[in-house]
Amino acid sequence: MTTLVIVESPSKAKKIQAYLGTGYTVRASLGHVRDLPASRHEIPARYAAEPWARLGIDVQAGFRPLYVVPRSKAKVVRELRELAAKATRVLLATDPDREGEAIAYHLAQALGLKGDVQRMTFHEITKDAIQTAAKRTRPLDYALVGAQESRRALDRLVGYGVSPVLWGAVAPGLSAGRVQSAALATLCERELERMRFVSAPYWRVTATVGEEPFTAVALSVNGRRLATPRDFDHAGNVTGEALVMTDEQAAKLVAYLKVRPCLVERVERAPFTTRPPAPFTTSTLQQEASRSLRLSPKQTMDVAQKLYEGGFITYMRTDSPALSDEATRAARDAAEQAYGPGSVPAAPRLYAAKVKNAQEAHEAVRPAGRTFRASADTGLAGTELALYDLILRRTVASQMTDLLGERTTVTLRVGAVVLQAVGRTVRDPGFTRAYQDTSETGPDDDAQALPDVREGESLPVRDAAAEHRRTPAPGRFTEASLVRALEKAGVGRPSTYASILSTIAERGYARVVKRQLVPTWLGLLVNVYLREHFERLVDVRFTAAMEEDLDRIASGELRREAYLTRFWTEGLAGVIAGAPRLSPTLAVPRVPGATVTVRSGEVVLALGSRTAPLSEAVVPDELTADVVEEVLSGRLPPGPNTTAPSRRGSGRGSSGTRRSARPHKGEARSGKRTARAGGRTR
DNA sequence: CAGTGAGCGAGCTTCCGCTTGACTT
Numbered sequence: 171m172t173t174l175v176i177v178e179s180p181s182k183a184k185k186i187q188a189y190l191g192t193g194y195t196v197r198a199s200l201g202h203v204r205d206l207p208a209s210r211h212e213i214p215a216r217y218a219a220e221p222w223a224r225l226g227i228d229v230q231a232g233f234r235p236l237y238v239v240p241r242s243k244a245k246v247v248r249e250l251r252e253l254a255a256k257a258t259r260v261l262l263a264t265d266p267d268r269e270g271e272a273i274a275y276h277l278a279q280a281l282g283l284k285g286d287v288q289r290m291t292f293h294e295i296t297k298d299a300i301q302t303a304a305k306r307t308r309p310l311d312y313a314l315v316g317a318q319e320s321r322r323a324l325d326r327l328v329g330y331g332v333s334p335v336l337w338g339a340v341a342p343g344l345s346a347g348r349v350q351s352a353a354l355a356t357l358c359e360r361e362l363e364r365m366r367f368v369s370a371p372y373w374r375v376t377a378t379v380g381e382e383p384f385t386a387v388a389l390s391v392n393g394r395r396l397a398t399p400r401d402f403d404h405a406g407n408v409t410g411e412a413l414v415m416t417d418e419q420a421a422k423l424v425a426y427l428k429v430r431p432c433l434v435e436r437v438e439r440a441p442f443t444t445r446p447p448a449p450f451t452t453s454t455l456q457q458e459a460s461r462s463l464r465l466s467p468k469q470t471m472d473v474a475q476k477l478y479e480g481g482f483i484t485y486m487r488t489d490s491p492a493l494s495d496e497a498t499r500a501a502r503d504a505a506e507q508a509y510g511p512g513s514v515p516a517a518p519r520l521y522a523a524k525v526k527n528a529q530e531a532h533e534a535v536r537p538a539g540r541t542f543r544a545s546a547d548t549g550l551a552g553t554e555l556a557l558y559d560l561i562l563r564r565t566v567a568s569q570m571t572d573l574l575g576e577r578t579t580v581t582l583r584v585g586a587v588v589l590q591a592v593g594r595t596v597r598d599p600g601f602t603r604a605y606q607d608t609s610e611t612g613p614d615d616d617a618q619a620l621p622d623v624r625e626g627e628s629l630p631v632r633d634a635a636a637e638h639r640r641t642p643a644p645g646r647f648t649e650a651s652l653v654r655a656l657e658k659a660g661v662g663r664p665s666t667y668a669s670i671l672s673t674i675a676e677r678g679y680a681r682v683v684k685r686q687l688v689p690t691w692l693g694l695l696v697n698v699y700l701r702e703h704f705e706r707l708v709d710v711r712f713t714a715a716m717e718e719d720l721d722r723i724a725s726g727e728l729r730r731e732a733y734l735t736r737f738w739t740e741g742l743a744g745v746i747a748g749a750p751r752l753s754p755t756l757a758v759p760r761v762p763g764a765t766v767t768v769r770s771g772e773v774v775l776a777l778g779s780r781t782a783p784l785s786e787a788v789v790p791d792e793l794t795a796d797v798v799e800e801v802l803s804g805r806l807p808p809g810p811n812t813t814a815p816s817r818r819g820s821g822r823g824s825s826g827t828r829r830s831a832r833p834h835k836g837e838a839r840s841g842k843r844t845a846r847a848g849g850r851t852r
Numbered sequence: 853c854a855g856t857g858a859g860c861g862a863g864c865t866t867c868c869g870c871t872t873g874a875c876t877t
Contacts, residue, residue, distance in 0.1 A: 343864090662869095665868095665869060
């Protein structure tokens with residue numbers, strides 16, 4: 171008389187086993203157990219000859235998917251099937267979201283479960299929640315399964331439909347997909363902005379004033395506002411009325427300020443409050459770990475996985491910032507113990523997901539348990555300790571009081587010149603005693619500690635100076651800031667954020683240089699091609715639209731087949747058939763006539779009748795007229811193509827396929843490599 | 853006659869999302 175309970179993660183299984191006790195056997199599925207076949211060797215022999223076998227979806231037969239148990243999951247499925255046969259009933263306790271419902275469905279199929287299949291769902295792992303959930307089971311939600319199946323089919327149709335177009339038009343081995351192509355487009359748009367960007371010079375004039383000296387910035391002269399970076403467009407032109415001083419004017423202004431009295435015209439004080447940031451989700455954890463610990467999203471997830479397995483934190487792949495009641499109490503207790511009874515507000519703070527597409531199957535990432543272990547008591551060290559400490563402080567801070575402060579703006583007048591200084595004082599540090607959000611920069615960049623000055627007061631001008639500055643180009647994305655941008659658009663999921671970046675890197679579309687993501691020429695060209703022929707695919711809003719349709723499928727309002735027919739049969743399939751297999755061409759901004767294109771797998775720069783191979787060592791936004799000339803005249807050696815095959819594949823499939831696949835990629839990225847290898851052989 | 857090399861054809865590449873270890877680089 172046992173009940174078999176199947177969850178997704180082994181750590182979770184262990185914990186739930188303890189809460190349910192004897193009579194229950196709790197095991198893990200380790201994620202999905204069936205999927206569309208990835209490549210030919212996964213296709214069962216009797217389907218191998220079907221024209222749709224490569225897609226794994228029989229479009230003619232109402233988009234019927236072909237599911238197989240991948241080799242890596244055969245053992246798990248076998249073991250679960252044996253346990254299921256011995257059990258009196260089976261509860262499918264996979265995550266309470268779309269993917270979890272699908273995993274439950276596939277388990278039912280793969281294990282051959284008969285009769286009505288029961289789902290057990292819960293949003294937090296406490297003894298109460300688990301025991302209640304085991305009693306209140308429900309049937310499988312087939313509409314939700316249909317929504318997941320639609321998502322899976324759409325991704326397959328896009329990925330396996332569009333990628334071969336790129337093999338024909340650009341180079342073999344390349345890829346496109348709903349998520350990766352939106353991510354690539356995000357990177358490329360920014361890089362193109364940088365390539366088009368013209369930096370504008372301007373002067374920033376400051377004066378040091380007062381007995382207790384502070385710095386004020388010149389805002390206007392004779393009522394005419396002085397230009398700041400915000401007054402320039404990306405072409406380097408002034409957009410409004412602001413005055414851009416010449417060198418002489420700036421020097422004159424400095425001299426003018428030095429010899430005149432300074433009057434305090436206005437002093438404005440405005441109180442402000444800052445609320446603590448919400449507890450971590452996967453995305454915000456990756457962003458903070460990147461900024462304060464300098465970890466990549468992948469490193470962060472690897473360390474978090476260790477902490478999770480060790481029982482130090484809750485599940486690390488989540489889109490919800492919500493804390494359970496238990497965790498809220500623990501955070502408030504921890505705050506009061508460390509910072510006193512006044513450090514938490516009377517009512518607990520509640521957090522809910524704001525991002526698109528949130529499924530909220532789990533809590534926020536937070537210290538595990540009903541009381542939080544102090545970092546020093548964990549026995550952790552190094553990066554694990556640092557990440558735990560970050561999670562602990564963020565969680566505790568999320569329940570603490572606001573930061574209370576006052577912003578002071580002092581307006582000064584020196585003759586015809588108006589200057590301003592901004593000060594910031596903290597009256598009550600509130601949550602910042604536990605946690606300083608490193609992203610807290612912005613309008614208060616120039617804030618300083620100001621002495622107490624009064625309106626009408628006269629201050630001595632001690633010094634004045636002019637600083638020559640240039641407007642900065644829009645910044646590149648880091649791995650973490652790209653994750654943030656994708657999450658905001660609802661593209662990708664907590665379990666995939668870190669791997670989106672490795673996909674783009676493995677294809678040679680982008681690389682990480684000093685923590686910045688730099689698209690390659692190949693990446694830019696692929697993006698040009700996709701933008702011209704598959705516009706929807708590079709639009710980050712595409713996923714959001716898909717999610718709306720999936721919700722309608724889940725609620726029974728829209729049928730899976732109707733949705734896929736409209737998307738594929740009446741849409742993408744025709745676009746794929748009609749897309750020309752011609753190499754894309756990128757016009758180099760600011761170098762008239764210069765173009766970058768790809769010929770037999772090699773990136774080539776052209777100007778008029780002159781052409782030369784273009785190395786990936788030439789960073790896109792540094793390709794100026796001078797550099798174009800150097801490349802074309804051969805003075806800049808083409809050098810090794812730096813898009814070295816960064817990593818091996820994720821280890822799927824047999825070694826045989828891997829070996830045959832790699833040389834293609836090498837050729838695709840650099841014709842040089844094959845030539846060199848050939849030349850060296852004796 | 854043996855060894856070499858050009859030329860040809862077949863097969864492969866590819867998606868997203870859910871989980872851990874296994875296994876090289």
